[in-house]
Amino acid sequence: xxxxxxxxxxxxxxxxxxxxxxxxxxxxxxxxxxxxxxxxxxxxxxxxxxxxxxxxxxxxxxxxxxxxxxxxxxxxxxxxxxxxxxxxxxxxxxxxxxxxxxxxxxxxxxxxxxxxxxxxxxxxxxxxxxxxxxxxxxxxxxxxxxxxxxxxxxxxxxxxxxxxxxxxxxxxxxxxxxxxxxxxxxxxxxxxxxxxxxxxxxxxxxxxxxxxxxxxxxxxxxxxxxxxxxxxxxxxxxxxxxxxxxxxxxxxxxxxxxxxxxxxxxxxxxxxxxxxxxxxxxxxxxxxxxxxxxxxxxxxxxxxxxxxxxxxxxxxxxxxxxxxxxxxxxxxxxxxxxxxxxxx
Numbered sequence: 034x035x036x037x038x039x040x041x042x043x044x045x046x047x048x049x050x051x052x053x054x055x056x057x058x059x060x061x062x063x064x065x066x067x068x069x070x071x072x073x074x075x076x077x078x079x080x081x082x083x084x085x086x087x088x089x090x091x092x093x094x095x096x097x098x099x100x101x102x103x104x105x106x107x108x109x110x111x112x113x114x115x116x117x118x119x120x121x122x123x124x125x126x127x128x129x130x131x132x133x134x135x136x137x138x139x140x141x142x143x144x145x146x147x148x149x150x151x152x153x154x155x156x157x158x159x160x161x162x163x164x165x166x167x168x169x170x171x172x173x174x175x176x177x178x179x180x181x182x183x184x185x186x187x188x189x190x191x192x193x194x195x196x197x198x199x200x201x202x203x204x205x206x207x208x209x210x211x212x213x214x215x216x217x218x219x220x221x222x223x224x225x226x227x228x229x230x231x232x233x234x235x236x237x238x239x240x241x242x243x244x245x246x247x248x249x250x251x252x253x254x255x256x257x258x259x260x261x262x263x264x265x266x267x268x269x270x271x272x273x274x275x276x277x278x279x280x281x282x283x284x285x286x287x288x289x290x291x292x293x294x295x296x297x298x299x300x301x302x303x304x305x306x307x308x309x310x311x312x313x314x315x316x317x318x319x320x321x322x323x324x325x326x327x328x329x330x331x332x333x334x335x336x337x338x339x340x341x342x343x344x345x346x347x348x349x350x351x352x353x354x355x356x357x358x359x360x361x362x363x364x365x366x367x368x369x370x371x372x373x374x375x376x377x
Contacts, residue, residue, distance in 0.1 A: 251280040
């Protein structure tokens with residue numbers, strides 16, 4: 034047999050060998066699979082044979098669920114970007130709000146608060162800094178403004194330096210001459226008690242020789258618009274509360290009435306409120322009426338107010354106490370006469 038003939042015979046035999054091997058492999062796989070199935074079937078039969086089946090007379094029915102707290106109970110509901118609706122328990126040792134929302138009315142773009150007898154029980158005020166362009170204080174007074182809270186100074190949220198508000202003394206003199214009641218505030222970025230004390234000392238020095246009618250407020254704020262982060266981003270709750278106390282106690286020691294300014298959310302999450310009950314509270318919450326559940330003495334309700342004599346928007350406030358009088362009595366004023374006319 035020559036070489037070419039032998040090659041042809043081998044080539045013809047290859048397909049047959051391949052299919053024989055494949056058939057043999059499939060046969061082994063099928064045999065193994067059949068053994069596995071037989072083993073599982075035998076195991077199942079053994080379990081059924083040696084398991085005693087019991088029946089029960091218990092009936093499973095739904096029962097009334099006891100709630101851990103009543104839905105109608107007092108709780109604070111907030112919205113969180115991660116958790117959605119969240120709630121906080123109401124503190125029993127912090128007084129609840131004494132300002133019913135139904136007695137707050139918007140009239141001529143201003144909020145007016147009435148008591149249950151129909152009398153006005155809040156004064157109208159503004160708060161300003163060097164960023165507000167006040168060109169006519171007489172016009173401000175004539176536009177129904179009773180008091181003004183002025184920024185004395187501030188601490189920068191980047192480097193932490195204390196600086197004076199360059200318009201404070203000019204605004205103080207002009208507002209007093211126009212017959213307005215004047216209070217003050219310091220914009221804080223303190224991260225330690227020592228820094229809060231420094232801010233109080235600085236404020237007192239700026240106020241030296243000046244007569245105030247309204248309190249000196251401690252305005253500590255979280256900075257949201259700094260992409261690189263502010264120095265106050267991670268101040269603990271106890272430290273912030275200690276800063277509030279340190280500032281207020283020093284301001285009081287220097288002969289001024291202290292006050293704490295804060296917005297609703299920071300107040301609920303960052304302040305230990307039971308420790309701060311000795312000081313008046315100035316609430317910042319914009320809208321038709323505060324949803325803040327606890328009591329407050331002043332309310333900043335708008336940052337887009339308009340007042341004659343001031344270019345641009347200005348913050349508007351209500352004060353429920355007349356701090357210009359001894360012991361700061363609650364405000365009680367006759368209701369404004371109706372402008373409606375009748376025809377006979």
